[in-house]
Amino acid sequence: MTILNESIADRIQNFGMDQDASMQSNLAPRDGKSYVQGPKYPELAYATIPQLLRDAVSRYGPRDALIFPNARLSYYDLDRAVDELASGFLALGLEKGDRLGIWSPNRMEWVLTQFATARIGVILVNINPAYRLSELEYALNKVSCKALVLARSFKSSEYLEMIRALAPELAQVERGRLHSVKLPNLRHVIVMDDNPGCSGVWTFGEVSTLGGPAQQLRLPEIDQTLQPDDAINIQFTSGTTGKPKGATLSHYNIVNNARFVTDRIKLTENDRLAVPVPLYHCFGMVMGVLGAVSKGSALIFPGEAFDAEQTLDTLASERCTALYGVPTMFVAMLQELDNKPRDLSTLRTGIMAGAPCPVDVMKQVNDQMHMNEVTICYGMTETAPVSFQSFVDDTTQQRCETVGRVHPHLEVKIVDESGQILPVGIQGELCTRGYSVMKGYWEEPARTSDSIRGGWMHSGDLAVLNTNGFCSITGRVKDMIIRGGENIYPREIEEFLFTHPDVSEVQVFGVPDTRLGEEVCAWVVPTANSNVVPKTLQEFCVGQIAHFKVPQHIRIVDKLPMTITGKPQKFVMRDQMIKELSGGSLD
Numbered sequence: 089m090t091i092l093n094e095s096i097a098d099r100i101q102n103f104g105m106d107q108d109a110s111m112q113s114n115l116a117p118r119d120g121k122s123y124v125q126g127p128k129y130p131e132l133a134y135a136t137i138p139q140l141l142r143d144a145v146s147r148y149g150p151r152d153a154l155i156f157p158n159a160r161l162s163y164y165d166l167d168r169a170v171d172e173l174a175s176g177f178l179a180l181g182l183e184k185g186d187r188l189g190i191w192s193p194n195r196m197e198w199v200l201t202q203f204a205t206a207r208i209g210v211i212l213v214n215i216n217p218a219y220r221l222s223e224l225e226y227a228l229n230k231v232s233c234k235a236l237v238l239a240r241s242f243k244s245s246e247y248l249e250m251i252r253a254l255a256p257e258l259a260q261v262e263r264g265r266l267h268s269v270k271l272p273n274l275r276h277v278i279v280m281d282d283n284p285g286c287s288g289v290w291t292f293g294e295v296s297t298l299g300g301p302a303q304q305l306r307l308p309e310i311d312q313t314l315q316p317d318d319a320i321n322i323q324f325t326s327g328t329t330g331k332p333k334g335a336t337l338s339h340y341n342i343v344n345n346a347r348f349v350t351d352r353i354k355l356t357e358n359d360r361l362a363v364p365v366p367l368y369h370c371f372g373m374v375m376g377v378l379g380a381v382s383k384g385s386a387l388i389f390p391g392e393a394f395d396a397e398q399t400l401d402t403l404a405s406e407r408c409t410a411l412y413g414v415p416t417m418f419v420a421m422l423q424e425l426d427n428k429p430r431d432l433s434t435l436r437t438g439i440m441a442g443a444p445c446p447v448d449v450m451k452q453v454n455d456q457m458h459m460n461e462v463t464i465c466y467g468m469t470e471t472a473p474v475s476f477q478s479f480v481d482d483t484t485q486q487r488c489e490t491v492g493r494v495h496p497h498l499e500v501k502i503v504d505e506s507g508q509i510l511p512v513g514i515q516g517e518l519c520t521r522g523y524s525v526m527k528g529y530w531e532e533p534a535r536t537s538d539s540i541r542g543g544w545m546h547s548g549d550l551a552v553l554n555t556n557g558f559c560s561i562t563g564r565v566k567d568m569i570i571r572g573g574e575n576i577y578p579r580e581i582e583e584f585l586f587t588h589p590d591v592s593e594v595q596v597f598g599v600p601d602t603r604l605g606e607e608v609c610a611w612v613v614p615t616a617n618s619n620v621v622p623k624t625l626q627e628f629c630v631g632q633i634a635h636f637k638v639p640q641h642i643r644i645v646d647k648l649p650m651t652i653t654g655k656p657q658k659f660v661m662r663d664q665m666i667k668e669l670s671g672g673s674l675d
Contacts, residue, residue, distance in 0.1 A: 175299020184209030334530030414654030466491030
């Protein structure tokens with residue numbers, strides 16, 4: 089089986105502007121209902137990740153594949169390194185269906201592990217680099233990880249020390265013979281370092297040399313057993329309410345989503361894509377790594393984590409043509425460009441996702457970073473991830489006020505509380521059905537059936553479809569504020585406050601109120617050199633939005649609490665405000 093037969097590959101390369109325009113015209117809702125279907129072209133590929141890589145190697149072997157600050161690999165080099173590591177994993181006793189966790193910032197070893205586990209059908213478990221002991225313990229045990237690949241340390245996180253704290257038995261056992269009280273399923277710990285630190289830990293380099301002829305011969309045999317519908321990746325979704333859930337994705341989910349994401353930005357083998365977003369998230373490992381490999385593009389990682397200066401220097405020195413990031417990353421890069429201009433004339437496209445993009449930021453990215461074809465995406469881990477994306481020729485307004493139009497081979501509907509499809513223009517919950525919907529939450533059938541009903545993934549996001557098929561995300565179902573019986577959607581207030589010239593970032597949420605049930609609260613990051621105060625912003629709202637929507641509490645902050653992927657953590661802000669308000673400290 090091949091990833092793409094020759095005729096399909098040629099058709100994709102020849103997918104011209106006329107066809108593109110025709111496809112866009114067919115993405116509008118029908119019969120006035122908030123329901124859209126994506127195009128049937130390009131065709132879905134019933135393929136695995138190893139097939140995706142093999143196709144790229146055969147087409148683009150000597151070209152750049154991976155570029156890190158201290159290492160470069162061609163597609164040929166990548167292929168050899170993946171097979172060596174996969175053989176080493178087999179020598180450790182890992183088998184198809186076993187789970188291997190990876191806990192690290194962006195490093196070459198991360199990408200090699202991603203492909204090597206897929207090569208032998210081992211399920212890769214993405215562990216957030218920001219996790220601490222209890223979170224790590226929960227993740228490893230939740231999915232019964234048999235092996236863990238980790239960086240020795242990063243910034244304030246001492247990963248090796250933390251795993252040794254959870255499994256002190258590592259100090260007394262031989263490698264591969266771990267039996268830990270707290271981590272009963274874990275057998276192997278593999279550190280990205282030449283010094284393992286204790287007797288029970290392998291080094292990454294050692295594992296890459298463990299495989300011999302026997303393991304190499306097993307690789308093509310295992311390849312014949314791999315199925316596109318097999319689970320191959322587990323990603324833990326946000327734990328803002330309850331314990332994190334392990335969204336389980338198949339080859340089929342993520343291979344196809346990666347292809348379609350990079351189709352929309354017209355990525356080719358001549359592009360050089362910079363990926364400063366984290367690999368542990370779909371943005372990095374699916375849209376970034378698999379997306380670039382699906383086109384034979386070069387992948388450039390500026391560093392282990394995002395740094396505006398380092399990223400800009402890399403964009404210039406590596407002559408990058410495409411860039412991924414969340415809006416806050418682009419804001420930081422624009423500020424750094426003011427301090428030290430760089431030649432970014434090779435940039436043309438990319439993706440901005442994870443949060444809404446203010447119009448002025450988009451215009452600056454277009455003008456100062458030469459990214460006239462940057463697109464906006466919307467999705468969720470459970471849909472592998474993208475279901476809506478801009479086209480490169482959408483207007484600035486369309487890219488900032490909406491998340492674009494539906495992806496190929498997907499259906500989306502907007503429904504009310506009873507599950508009925510709403511008319512176009514009416515807000516409701518966004519639901520997605522199609523190839524991208526996850527297999528389920530790992531060993532949680534009840535939570536899975538609560539989220540996936542009749543094949544439809546219920547996102548929990550509030551959205552509106554317009555008559556042309558553009559989607560606007562208007563908030564979260566659970567974010568809705570109920571003040572004195574009035575339903576208030578934070579996104580509406582956030583968009584209004586964004587229009588104030590002194591507001592750089594804003595998040596709106598509800599806090600408890602004894603009389604009204606909830607009151608509106610806003611956290612605002614001011615623009616540089618601004619002296620804005622809460623009273624000014626409240627006065628700005630009066631007469632412009634309904635009185636019950638005017639924030640009763642406004643806090644001016646230097647920055648917003650964010651996840652590692654750049655998403656605002658409203659629950660952190662809410663908890664802090666509740667604490668302050670209960671202590672008598674208001675604004």
